[in-house]
Structures are given as structure tokens and as C-alpha cells.
Amino acid sequence: MIREEKKYRWIKIVGNIHELIFEENNIAETEIDGKKICIVKTADGIKACSTKCPHAGGDMAKGKLDKKGNIICPVHGYIFNTDNGRDINGEGYFLKMYPVKISEEGVFVGIEHANS
Numbered sequence: 001m002i003r004e005e006k007k008y009r010w011i012k013i014v015g016n017i018h019e020l021i022f023e024e025n026n027i028a029e030t031e032i033d034g035k036k037i038c039i040v041k042t043a044d045g046i047k048a049c050s051t052k053c054p055h056a057g058g059d060m061a062k063g064k065l066d067k068k069g070n071i072i073c074p075v076h077g078y079i080f081n082t083d084n085g086r087d088i089n090g091e092g093y094f095l096k097m098y099p100v101k102i103s104e105e106g107v108f109v110g111i112e113h114a115n116s
């Protein structure tokens with residue numbers, strides 16, 4: 001667990017969860033180190049993923065969530081599990097996911113250190 005913690009740089013994206021502005025699709029977009037990231041509100045909690053679909057680069061921020069909290073790409077409709085990023089049809093695509101921590105200090109997204 002401690003090793004996992006060291007793997008990430010935790011970037012504060014907002015001071016309070018209510019500061020995140022979610023679109024109707026329950027997806028908000030933010031930027032960390034010039035990288036666009038989707039913040040996704042599911043029944044299971046807040047998740048973070050790349051805005052770029054691993055299939056052909058579709059903009060996941062314009063996607064939709066299904067009832068299970070999976071995110072659906074708006075371009076060809078591939079569906080990704082927001083727990084592990086895996087495409088649920090098993091074609092081997094993985095959407096880049098980022099760990100999220102919410103504390104009294106704010107909402108943080110973990111970015112892997114370049115050398116990890």
C-alpha cells in the first residue's frame with residue numbers, strides 16, 4: 001500500500017467536490033500537466049480517466065455513462081469499466097484510469113511519477 005502511494009503525485013483538482021462542474025452526462029473535464037482528464041461521477045463514487053479513447057481517440061468527455069457506471073465512447077460506442085478501464089467486450093482496449101482521493105483538503109488525482 002505504501003509502495004502504491006509513492007507511485008503517484010497527488011494533484012489537487014478542486015478544494016471541494018461541489019466545485020466540480022459536471023455536464024449532464026455526469027462527466028467533468030479538467031487538465032493536469034497539460035493532460036485532459038475526465039472526472040466521472042458514478043453511483044460507486046468519483047473516478048478519473050483519460051479523455052482519449054484507446055480505440056481511435058474519441059473524446060470520452062462527450063461520452064455517456066450506463067447504469068453500471070461504465071463509460072461509453074461517443075465515437076464507436078465502446079464501453080469501458082470505470083473501475084479498471086477495461087473495455088467490457090473484451091477486445092483488449094484499456095482506457096487510462098487515474099486513482100482519486102477525496103479528503104477534507106480536496107479532490108486529488110494521482111499521476112504516476114515519470115520514472116515509475
Ligand code: FES
Nearest residue numbers: 053056058073076
Ligand atoms: S474511438 Fe472510442 S470507440 Fe472508437
